[in-house]
Amino acid sequence: MAPTMHRSVCPYDCPDTCGLLVTVSGGRATAVQGDPEHPHSRGTLCPKMTHYEQTVHSPRRLTTPLLATGPKGGGAFAPISWEEAAQRIAERWKAIIAGHGAQAILPYSAGGTMGLVQRNCGHAFFHRLGASRLDRTICSPAKGEGWKAVMGRTPALDPDTVLDSDLVLLWGCNALATTLHGFQRARQARRAGARVWLIDTYHTATAASVDRTFVVRPGSDGALALGLMHLLVRDGLHDPAFLAAQAQGFQELAERVLPQYPPERVAALTGLPVQALEELAQAYGRARAPFILLGSGLSRYGNGAMNVRAITCLPAVTGAWARPGGGAFKGVDDAGGFDLAQVTREDFQAAPVRTVNMNRLGHALGELDAPRVMGLYVYHSNPAAVAPDQNAVLRGLSRTDLFTVVHERFLTDTARYADLVLPATSSLEHSDLYRGGGSYCIQRARPAIPAVGESRSNWQAFQTLAEAMGFTEPYFRQSADELIDRLLDTPSPRRDGLDREAFETGRAAALRPPAPGTWLTPSGRIELLNPALDPPLPGYFPRHAEAEDLPFSLMTGPALFSLNSSFQERDALRERAGGMRLLMNPDDAREQGLADGQAVLAANPRGEVRFQLETTERAPRGVVVAEGVWWLAFAPGDRTVNALTSQRLTDQGGGSTFYDNRVEVRSAG
Ligand code: SF4
Numbered sequence: 001m002a003p004t005m006h007r008s009v010c011p012y013d014c015p016d017t018c019g020l021l022v023t024v025s026g027g028r029a030t031a032v033q034g035d036p037e038h039p040h041s042r043g044t045l046c047p048k049m050t051h052y053e054q055t056v057h058s059p060r061r062l063t064t065p066l067l068a069t070g071p072k073g074g075g076a077f078a079p080i081s082w083e084e085a086a087q088r089i090a091e092r093w094k095a096i097i098a099g100h101g102a103q104a105i106l107p108y109s110a111g112g113t114m115g116l117v118q119r120n121c122g123h124a125f126f127h128r129l130g131a132s133r134l135d136r137t138i139c140s141p142a143k144g145e146g147w148k149a150v151m152g153r154t155p156a157l158d159p160d161t162v163l164d165s166d167l168v169l170l171w172g173c174n175a176l177a178t179t180l181h182g183f184q185r186a187r188q189a190r191r192a193g194a195r196v197w198l199i200d201t202y203h204t205a206t207a208a209s210v211d212r213t214f215v216v217r218p219g220s221d222g223a224l225a226l227g228l229m230h231l232l233v234r235d236g237l238h239d240p241a242f243l244a245a246q247a248q249g250f251q252e253l254a255e256r257v258l259p260q261y262p263p264e265r266v267a268a269l270t271g272l273p274v275q276a277l278e279e280l281a282q283a284y285g286r287a288r289a290p291f292i293l294l295g296s297g298l299s300r301y302g303n304g305a306m307n308v309r310a311i312t313c314l315p316a317v318t319g320a321w322a323r324p325g326g327g328a329f330k331g332v333d334d335a336g337g338f339d340l341a342q343v344t345r346e347d348f349q350a351a352p353v354r355t356v357n358m359n360r361l362g363h364a365l366g367e368l369d370a371p372r373v374m375g376l377y378v379y380h381s382n383p384a385a386v387a388p389d390q391n392a393v394l395r396g397l398s399r400t401d402l403f404t405v406v407h408e409r410f411l412t413d414t415a416r417y418a419d420l421v422l423p424a425t426s427s428l429e430h431s432d433l434y435r436g437g438g439s440y441c442i443q444r445a446r447p448a449i450p451a452v453g454e455s456r457s458n459w460q461a462f463q464t465l466a467e468a469m470g471f472t473e474p475y476f477r478q479s480a481d482e483l484i485d486r487l488l489d490t491p492s493p494r495r496d497g498l499d500r501e502a503f504e505t506g507r508a509a510a511l512r513p514p515a516p517g518t519w520l521t522p523s524g525r526i527e528l529l530n531p532a533l534d535p536p537l538p539g540y541f542p543r544h545a546e547a548e549d550l551p552f553s554l555m556t557g558p559a560l561f562s563l564n565s566s567f568q569e570r571d572a573l574r575e576r577a578g579g580m581r582l583l584m585n586p587d588d589a590r591e592q593g594l595a596d597g598q599a600v601l602a603a604n605p606r607g608e609v610r611f612q613l614e615t616t617e618r619a620p621r622g623v624v625v626a627e628g629v630w631w632l633a634f635a636p637g638d639r640t641v642n643a644l645t646s647q648r649l650t651d652q653g654g655g656s657t658f659y660d661n662r663v664e665v666r667s668a669g
Helices: 082-100 118-130 141-151 159-164 180-191 205-209 221-234 240-246 248-260 263-270 274-287 306-319 358-366 390-396 458-469 479-488 502-503 573-578 587-594
Strands: 005-011 019-025 029-032 066-068 076-079 105-111 133-135 167-171 195-200 210-217 290-294 327-329 355-357 375-379 403-410 420-423 433-434 439-445 552-555 580-586 600-606 607-617 623-625 663-666
Touching: 005 439, 066 082, 082 105, 082 375, 082 403, 082 420, 082 458, 105 133, 105 240, 105 358, 105 573, 118 433, 133 479, 141 306, 159 290, 159 327, 167 274, 180 195, 180 205, 195 205, 195 240, 195 274, 221 248, 221 263, 221 306, 240 274, 240 306, 240 433, 248 306, 274 573, 290 306, 327 587, 355 358, 358 390, 375 433, 390 607, 433 479, 439 502, 458 479, 552 600, 580 587, 587 607
Parallel strands: 105 375, 133 355, 167 195, 167 290, 195 210, 290 327, 375 403, 403 420, 552 623, 580 607
Antiparallel strands: 005 019, 019 029, 066 076, 066 420, 433 439, 552 663, 580 623, 600 607, 600 663
């Protein structure tokens, strides 16, 4: 039979939500390429999704349910049927509920798939079960809180306005790794004459493609923003007319806060020379339309929300919002305006239950009581690798009295600790509805190929478990497509003008972004002073790790060839990544008596991880960098980078603090 072509969507935790064209032959995906008609990604994919068919048909794919036949973590399993697996799970959960209460069961999921139905349908099941709730805050809730402090619920501006900018600041944004198509737009602006500058904690891969890079001390971004505002006001580069008409609290900010951030102090806090601060302030203040593309990493510190809050004040101080191409973009939260409650079904939760912060899984499994967590169900996430404080997580997963079920495509680090593993579909095998985080695109995807082996989608797995548990709600008997239809049939002004007919053929739709210039804050103005918060004005305070007496700040940055712990199943991508390395400045290495290429141990009170050392000027003095999250199976030692990260939380939002840790580094001997 001749090959057929199908439209689909990249399902991963990336703002670009690229459109895919999938070639199918004999029921198998034989090629995956970018969809040139996708309004945002326009036919290009990152290296991870190029050859996605190799993930979909990987020899590592799980094809049947598996029952553990050996000790936890050992990876010994025997195939069983879905019917037997569902029966075993239901029996065990009913026993846990009878003995400890339903809150002794904890769901755990994150961003393995970002489609609205497959990602969120488990909420309804666990609400119905009465299980503990999971606070899904591993990514960047502090970024949202910092933004909200100033901008309230103001929707994101059209990210394509960057094309009209004359100065693009990539702030804490390794755009080449995390938003390739956002970066393409910035480079397009550059070709039209804009300067593209980067502010980050080390010379990331993106640094090679920008005009200038400013390397700041980890966690000092907020101090930099306050210092820039000090200079802008000192030099009269602020916009009094805009501030008077559109902002609240400028006078208080200028009188009470900014005098505390003179260039000498900000230089000491950020590590930037005074001259660089002056140049940055001049460039930002004199640009016609400066555009800040805000990354997420700078929010993953104990002062993360405050960092973002201070940066978010900048475009108001210069009045950049008023000029096409000016402003700041932190991501689109609600493209499509979908009523997700139809999927998550809060109404299924009969009584209040406790909430467990996902960044504190180690604590939850090891120390939480009343009731102790006795059942764990993990889906589209790999917490043994991605959750902070890996040793605490692995201790918890090793508990012989913990009943763990993992629904996955591969035998991940977490799946190896499961009592039961259920095989999951890839995004090419199930229906879903996607919305972009880096654009206002939405897209519907239907299966391009049949399920591989006996794998089932998240929704199908929860339908199976609902039946085994005796849930009779009609909700659990709908198909995924019926759920998607409900979301689409519920009107929203965000979808006004959507060509539903074209949309139903699988084409992405670019929704019209909200008109700029309306501030959805309690005051109706940009809130440089927010009286509802403590403190009401932005400021700077140190991150957690300043209190750790160890020589190096550890940056756990994103990688080009993996995304969180996804794509480790692809040998070729791991080879391109070049192994699990620790980047260190050559002068630091010399002082430590370490040499390029040697095996080293990075250590702190939480753990010890073996890396191959790479000495490079990309890492500034005092900072070491470990990019990507590796599976234990492919690590040079028995732990990966999150054995060094902590369960501490951000100042607001309960977020992760992956970048807020210190380590020592020594020879592995
Ligand atoms: S990971 Fe991001 S850039 Fe890569 S294909 Fe998916 S959405 Fe596009």
